[in-house]
Amino acid sequence: FLLTAIMFAQVYGDNGKMKEYHYSGPVEHRFSPYSFNGGTVLAVAGEDFAIVASDTRLSEGYSIHSRDSPKCYKLTNTTVIGCSGFHGDCLTLTKIIDARLKMYKHSNNKSMTSGAIAAMLSTILYGRRFFPYYVYNIIGGLDEEGKGAVYSFDPVGSYQRDTYKAGGSASAMLQPLLDNQIGFKNMEGVQHLPLNQEKAVQLVKDVFISAAERDVYTGDALRICIVTKEGIKEETVPLRKD
Amino acid sequence: MALASVLQSESVDFSNYGRQRHGFASGLYEAELGLESVGGDRLSFALSTSCSNGDGPDRKIEFLHGTTTLAFKFQHGVIVAVDSRATAGSYIASQTVKKVIEINPYLLGTMAGGAADCSFWERLLARQCRVYELRNKERISVAAASKLLANMVYQYKGMGLSMGTMVCGWDKTGPGLYYVDSEGNRVCGDLFAVGSGSMYAYGIVDSGLKQKDLTVEEACDLGRRAIYQATYRDAYSGGQVNLYHVHSEGWTRVSQSDVLMLHQQYQAEKA
Numbered sequence: 093f094l095l096t097a098i099m100f101a102q103v104y105g106d107n108g109k110m111k112e113y114h115y116s117g118p119v120e121h122r123f124s125p126y127s128f129n130g131g132t133v134l135a136v137a138g139e140d141f142a143i144v145a146s147d148t149r150l151s152e153g154y155s156i157h158s159r160d161s162p163k164c165y166k167l168t169n170t171t172v173i174g175c176s177g178f179h180g181d182c183l184t185l186t187k188i189i190d191a192r193l194k195m196y197k198h199s200n201n202k203s204m205t206s207g208a209i210a211a212m213l214s215t216i217l218y219g220r221r222f223f224p225y226y227v228y229n230i231i232g233g234l235d236e237e238g239k240g241a242v243y244s245f246d247p248v249g250s251y252q253r254d255t256y257k258a259g260g261s262a263s264a265m266l267q268p269l270l271d272n273q274i275g276f277k278n279m280e281g282v283q284h285l286p287l288n289q290e291k292a293v294q295l296v297k298d299v300f301i302s303a304a305e306r307d308v309y310t311g312d313a314l315r316i317c318i319v320t321k322e323g324i325k326e327e328t329v330p331l332r333k334d
Numbered sequence: 335m336a337l338a339s340v341l342q343s344e345s346v347d348f349s350n351y352g353r354q355r356h357g358f359a360s361g362l363y364e365a366e367l368g369l370e371s372v373g374g375d376r377l378s379f380a381l382s383t384s385c386s387n388g389d390g391p392d393r394k395i396e397f398l399h400g401t402t403t404l405a406f407k408f409q410h411g412v413i414v415a416v417d418s419r420a421t422a423g424s425y426i427a428s429q430t431v432k433k434v435i436e437i438n439p440y441l442l443g444t445m446a447g448g449a450a451d452c453s454f455w456e457r458l459l460a461r462q463c464r465v466y467e468l469r470n471k472e473r474i475s476v477a478a479a480s481k482l483l484a485n486m487v488y489q490y491k492g493m494g495l496s497m498g499t500m501v502c503g504w505d506k507t508g509p510g511l512y513y514v515d516s517e518g519n520r521v522c523g524d525l526f527a528v529g530s531g532s533m534y535a536y537g538i539v540d541s542g543l544k545q546k547d548l549t550v551e552e553a554c555d556l557g558r559r560a561i562y563q564a565t566y567r568d569a570y571s572g573g574q575v576n577l578y579h580v581h582s583e584g585w586t587r588v589s590q591s592d593v594l595m596l597h598q599q600y601q602a603e604k605a
Contacts, residue, residue, distance in 0.1 A: 218454045222493060250449035252431060264425050
């Protein structure tokens with residue numbers, strides 16, 4: 093009698109409800125060529141500068157693979173790209189872009205401009221239309237006139253030029269804040285002050301600190317690349333490590 | 335294929351793996367890829383990446399969709415009006431997308447469906463139109479341009495391209511308007527609205543076009559109003575209304591109006 097009572101408890105669990113786990117038959121496990129490694133990227137274009145910033149956390153599922161894996165890659169003296177999404181595709185894509193940049197340099201005897209790199213990246217991404225690079229790209233740099241330029245992409249190559257853009261895991265949290273602070277959206281009767289470099293850098297730091305608070309895939313450290321006509325300056329700022 | 339010849343194909347081993355998988359999977363979505371869903375439905379492409387594998391959230395690669403575009407012929411040419419919102423799932427990726435692609439000074443193409451698909455193929459169309467001009471020493475007709483586009487995408491039918499576009503222009507036979515999509519449809523007509531907000535736009539344009547002989551001003555207002563109403567009711571449309579007018583000299587960019595401003599303007603007019 094006691095034995096059946098114990099078995100009863102095991103099958104039915106503590107609260108009287110049937111336990112969920114049961115063998116339902118053969119299960120097919122599909123290999124997925126993608127994985128999501130997290131990370132957030134942000135780019136802001138100013139009058140004569142551009143900022144590309146990314147966090148440095150590399151995660152997968154519930155684990156963190158690395159706390160020092162920045163997602164900004166320098167392409168030329170006037171262009172930086174930020175790539176987030178699947179790290180494997182980020183690496184391959186940046187290798188391909190570097191190779192194409194070299195080829196262009198050798199054929200045309202000059203560096204590619206930011207706009208040209210953006211157009212080229214669009215066709216590179218679309219070339220894999222039916223098995224995409226799982227990467228969210230944002231290019232930041234200076235255009236031919238020396239003005240700041242930001243180009244944002246989707247995984248298959250649709251792109252456009254923006255003033256500011258956030259991409260990656262915390263993009264939905266950052267973008268509205270940028271819309272408000274840089275685009276002056278949803279504010280009436282405010283003076284539209286142009287963005288200077290110090291304010292922009294401070295805004296980027298604040299925005300990432302907020303993102304690290306609420307997005308699990310963002311944190312550890314922030315890498316900021318500031319592109320001006322003098323060159324590219326890098327700055328690292330610590331973020332929450334939890 | 336056209337795609338491989340234009341680009342140096344970087345993909346090696348995985349490409350066949352990918353292609354077979356999607357060739358099959360996209361068949362499942364075939365039924366949904368009707369005119370209605372070309373616009374803003376949750377077209378999660380065949381790549382519903384099951385990279386969950388038990389850990390972390392289920393992530394889908396989301397491409398940009400969702401739109402309202404319309405074009406209609408009238409006495410003085412063709413009016414083309416579009417919104418400017420791009421969505422990735424339920425996230426608004428951008429409110430400032432250029433959905434009218436300027437193929438050449440007398441041909442316009444609109445964008446609905448997958449943003450990358452539209453911009454890529456229409457850019458390729460621009461190249462083909464230029465080649466035609468150089469070979470034949472005359473401008474390409476709207477019918478021929480739309481046929482080139484339709485034939486290009488027909489080769490990829492069933493593989494998951496999502497594109498619903500209108501080719502608008504003026505050639506020696508007068509104003510031309512064709513609807514071309516990734517299913518292989520190519521239809522000549524006087525009025526088209528494409529995208530998730532198309533039904534709302536049709537309502538406005540159909541009632542406005544009843545009065546014959548619109549002036550350019552009235553036609554522009556009608557186009558603007560139609561897109562505005564569509565953005566009002568369709569969640570996947572919004573941003574700004576971009577208006578173009580195609581006439582015998584080519585196309586002109588008439589206006590770019592923020593939907594919020596239009597709303598205040600129409601409210602004031604009602605009062």
